[in-house]
Amino acid sequence: MTQHAIGRGAIGRPSPSKPPLRVVPAPASPGAITALFEDELPRLIARRSDLFDAVRGAIVVMVHGVGGWRISFGDHTHPEALTRAVDLEGDCVAVFSIGGFSALLDGQGGGQTPVVLGDARLLSRLGQLMVEPSRGPLGARLSSTASIRR
DSSP: OOOOOSSSSSEEEEOOSSSOOOSSSSSTTHHHHHIIIIIIIIHHHHHHHHHHHOEEEEEEEEEEEEEEEEEEEETTTTSSEEEESSOOOSSSEEEHHHHHHHHHHOOOOOOOOOOEEETHHHHHHHHHSSSSSSOOOHHHHHHHTSSSOO
C-alpha cells in the first residue's frame, strides 16, 4: 500500500467561533460519504497503521442510499484492508442512514441511532482511527451508539 500523507483536518466539536473540522467537507452528501471511505480513509489507515494493525476483525459499514464498505483490521498492507462491501460478512455490521452518519460525523447525537450487530468495539476503533487523538470525541460517539445493539 502506498503511504499517503494527510493534513491535520479532523472531526471535532463545533466551537462558537468556528465550524467543526471534518475529514471531508459536506458529509451529508452521498458523494462526500463515498469520498470519506474511498479517498480519505485509506490515507488515514496508512498514516495511523499502528492503531489499525493493533486490532483484529472486520467491520461492515453500510450507509443507506450510498453503499457499504468492509474494513478488515489487522494488516494495513493487505489488499483487502478496505473494500466495497457486497455482503454483510463481518465481525460487526453497522447500518446508518445518510443523515445519521452525517450527524455522527458532525458531533450531533441526533435521533437516528444506527443498527449495530456484532463486536461493537470495532466501530469504536474505526472512530478512533478517523480522529486525531486530541481532536474530538468521534470514537466515544461511535462507541456509545454501538452499545445500543439489536
